[in-house]
Amino acid sequence: MYNAKAYSAASATSPLASSVIERRDPTGKDVQIEILFCGVCHSDLHTARNEWREVFPTMYPCVPGHEIVGRVTKVGSDVTKFKVGDLAAVGCLVKTDGTCPECQAGLEQFCHNMTLTYNSPDAHTGKVTYGGYSDSIVVDQHFVLHVPKNLDLAATAPLLCAGITTWSPLRHWGVTKGKKVGIVGLGGLGHMGVKFAHALGAHTVVFTTSPGKTEDALRLGADEVVVSRNPEEMAKHIASFDFILDCVSADHDINAYIQLLKRDGNLTLVGAPEKPLQVAAFGLLFGRHSLSGSPIGGIAETQEMLDFCGEHNITADVEVIPIQKINEAYERLLKSDVKYRFSIDMASLKSE
Known part of the structure; x- marks a missing residue:
């Protein structure tokens, strides 16, 4: 295990604030990623404030963020899809059972045993998964995507959900x-x-x-x-x-x-x-x-989407913010005061 910097909510009424979380060390098939940008999804706000408590109660501390773009810093001994230095992305899923008909069809988004990028039970730590409002993340290589080199990284992050x-x-x-x-x-x-x-x-x-x-x-x-x-x-x-x-x-x-x-x-x-x-x-x-x-898409389909974006130079329209403005961004989200997505420059977390 190692410590990572993050921004988290301690309760449904707490603002997000600087914190330290534990991440697992990479195992054989894991990829460790330095997070460069993380998009802000409306579901981040809903989850941080426990607004979906009836069907999806929030476990605290909560580190939101499932629109992650970064650079690979470590790979496990069995990793074949990535090497250190590669651009990489992570979306809403970090684990599924891999054996059900949905997974076998490449439709992991419909797996009944999925682990979400944040606010899901974490089998590795025994706690809860923490998302992309952090300086790093460790994810099984199957759920890590390649990012076309020609795309602006801040504007690419929201592609992983929106x-x-x-x-x-x-x-x-x-x-x-x-x-x-x-x-x-x-x-x-x-x-x-x-x-x-x-x-x-x-x-x-x-x-x-x-x-x-x-x-x-x-x-x-x-x-x-x-x-x-x-x-x-x-x-x-x-x-x-x-x-x-x-x-x-x-x-x-x-x-x-x-x-x-x-x-x-x-x-x-x-x-x-x-x-x-x-x-x-x-x-x-x-x-x-x-x-x-329709929810999100499967892993292969998400890679197809990123490749299409690379070919057509498509990214989201974003307003880049430092992590210190995330609570303000949530309030602006409620007023639809953004064109059209916030993207957090995670370099700002280094000053915490």
Whole structure:
């Protein structure tokens, strides 16, 4: 075991503060990574404040962070995929059982025995897993990704959650050239959905409640922007979409988007509204429409996404902050006051 610097929450009401945590020494298949940047996901805030206590109670101290980019500093004797000095990334998963049908299919995100990057029981230490708000991490090589050298590292970090969360359903539902795709919401997830849909060749339409976001949506790659509060604008698109990616976590009328689908069109949720959405059965019945949800992606799919980003020079739009501003960043997240993701420069932790 060795000590690592981190920022952690001691309780649901405590601000994140400087702390020291224990990490395991690398075993045979482990990779030790010096963390250079860590993205800030809204789930970090939810977990730190124990807001998902009913289904996912937080164990304290809590070190959030599952959008990790860094450089390999040590490798175990059995590691074949990485060497010291390589750029590397870690997302939301650090362990699964590897034997279930989901793991065997390369869909580790659906494994029922997964260990999350933080706030999961840690079989190695007997405590809890600690995330990327830290100066280093040790992870089994299977769950470590290669980072294309041409990408900006600060802007790459959010790809490990926001990126794969939007990439996975776009790929699963066959988004490609000739398809008409809608992206609902232009935030941390939505802005990545726009970039990916555009790069995949789809005619990309952004739905937003804010007319002021039109210019930015077009800059990110949208072909059209629809203000969803305008019934006339919405009516122009009835029964015309192959696929719609809904990135909104606030309560909203999902039926307004279902009616925009073509026959056999699909709407996938990646946002997670707190309250159940009301879905009209007839909207699904007529047109054989489908409604689905999607979490992150498997390890191979995440690597595919990073490679695609390297080929197309795609990264997240980020605001880089020092770790000392993380509590302020959480408050700004609640106000949607960021375009479009925070990325922590972990070099700032050295001054603690």
